[in-house]
Amino acid sequence: MVDMSAVLVRGSERALYEQITDMLRHQLTSGLAKGDQLPTEAELVERFATSRATVRRAMQQLVDEGVLTRRRGKGTFLARPMPKVVHPIDRVMPFMETFKQVGEDVHTKLIHFGWEESPVLPEALNGWDRPVLTFQRLYVSRGVPHAVTSVIVPRRIGRMFSHADVEKNPIYHMLQKKAKVTPVRAEFLVSCRQPTPQLSEVLEMSRSSLLLVLERISRDAEGHPVEYSTHFLRPDVYQLSVAIDDLPSRRS
Amino acid sequence: MVDMSAVLVRGSERALYEQITDMLRHQLTSGLAKGDQLPTEAELVERFATSRATVRRAMQQLVDEGVLTRRRGKGTFLARPMPKVVHPIDRVMPFMETFKQVGEDVHTKLIHFGWEESPVLPEALNGWDRPVLTFQRLYVSRGVPHAVTSVIVPRRIGRMFSHADVEKNPIYHMLQKKAKVTPVRAEFLVSCRQPTPQLSEVLEMSRSSLLLVLERISRDAEGHPVEYSTHFLRPDVYQLSVAIDDLPSRRS
DNA sequence: GAGTGGTCTAGACCACTGG
DNA sequence: CAGTGGTCTAGACCACTCA
Known part of the structure; x- marks a missing residue:
């Protein structure tokens, strides 16, 4: 699950979507979300109190990096880690x-x-x-x-x-x-x-x-x-x- | 300049932003825009009759590929080609x-x-x-x-x-x-x-x-x-x- | 001050997966 | 069918550049 305690700083130098990317990345790697599935976009919109576009932009960054995969109709998942x-x-x-x-x-x-x-x-x-x-x-x-x-x-x-x-x-x-x-x-x-x-x-x-x-x-x-x-x-x-x-x- | 004759196909399999990316890429490489500066986002919005978000998404793809560079306050430019x-x-x-x-x-x-x-x-x-x-x-x-x-x-x-x-x-x-x-x-x-x-x-x-x-x-x-x-x-x-x-x- | 790109919102419709 | 992510719209405000 994703920690709800952390709060976004509006008006910060760092864009909202970057803050969300950082938080997701940190919480994924620090094991808070060991499971496969992430919260849905709608849930994240509610938790972060932002628009869906902002949440999507944050997640897209992690998809591009190969950390997450998304499947329409199913959800967003931790990409299966591949061996180096x-x-x-x-x-x-x-x-x-x-x-x-x-x-x-x-x-x-x-x-x-x-x-x-x-x-x-x-x-x-x-x-x-x-x-x-x-x-x-x-x-x-x-x-x-x-x-x-x-x-x-x-x-x-x-x-x-x-x-x-x-x-x-x-x-x-x-x-x-x-x-x-x-x-x-x-x-x-x-x-x-x-x-x-x-x-x-x-x-x-x-x-x-x-x-x-x-x-x-x-x-x-x-x-x-x-x-x-x-x-x-x-x-x-x-x-x-x-x-x-x-x-x-x-x-x- | 960018050719105005080409038209987007709405309801196509291919997303609008992908069609715009394709057209921009093709016209940039086929020399229609030898100069440095591209049309502004506002101009492209008008020519393609889409929203600004769609135009931006199309251009972002080319920025990520290194074809274009954008500078706030100035405009969008063909990235200076580097030698291989x-x-x-x-x-x-x-x-x-x-x-x-x-x-x-x-x-x-x-x-x-x-x-x-x-x-x-x-x-x-x-x-x-x-x-x-x-x-x-x-x-x-x-x-x-x-x-x-x-x-x-x-x-x-x-x-x-x-x-x-x-x-x-x-x-x-x-x-x-x-x-x-x-x-x-x-x-x-x-x-x-x-x-x-x-x-x-x-x-x-x-x-x-x-x-x-x-x-x-x-x-x-x-x-x-x-x-x-x-x-x-x-x-x-x-x-x-x-x-x-x-x-x-x-x-x- | 006018014009540029950067960010963000609050909606909308769609295609796809599942029960 | 309800729920997911994928796309798209029409606005808004901002930071920056240049005349």
């Missing part, structure tokens, strides 16, 4: 493994599989033969989706993969067993991006918050790129780690 | 260098310098002698702040650094020239975080959007950690790149 996961990108480890190491169940679902004639690709992949095979997997733990990975491979490799293969196996497994290619080098790019409407849908996140995006180009021994994958990660769940030995000597 | 910068973390390169490579002027400002008795540090740094020296630098280009770096070093190294040193030199330069230590290994952690109130202030960003955060622990040849730095990066500006050779063989 550190994914090492300097080793070849499927995301499944990263999650299992923290004792999590992970379910994957293939949400796209198809050939594409004119994909948008990084410059480094201009030499690939078309069409390319592209597929997307969704990762879910405790009923909560937390990552989408999109993989693209050139035609000569993609033709070795069946729908059933892709549904079950990590990409590096398929590259080695099915396509008989061994990645020996990978280039990574980390960035933050707005989710597309589709991604915000399947990852159940607000369209205004950001995704942590990890792109990877893997190359075989000859330096030819053999796969291009993009990982869309919920930033409240994932961290990425890298260790670099033998730091090159300074230049300038 | 890729910072390689597998080489030792100061941020200054990264920016200069894209032809940017960069100014730095020391915004904090002091000793701290009880800092919060990663476990790996528990062995450090206290107090630790901590300082923060703000990076500004084209008058727009885009990064804050916070550096912490143990007492035995920090005592070699003067305020003037820190104001002018990259950390790795000081480690080698002043403290006579050479980092040979570094561990990185990449994450997304809410800015603190102080960070959202100096980086001029909304408190509800996320920062790209890069943490680094550098070690000398004996494996002792010699510095811990945290880089708070505006996600609309920075990307991080890593290349890994000799991918380890698969495990499971």
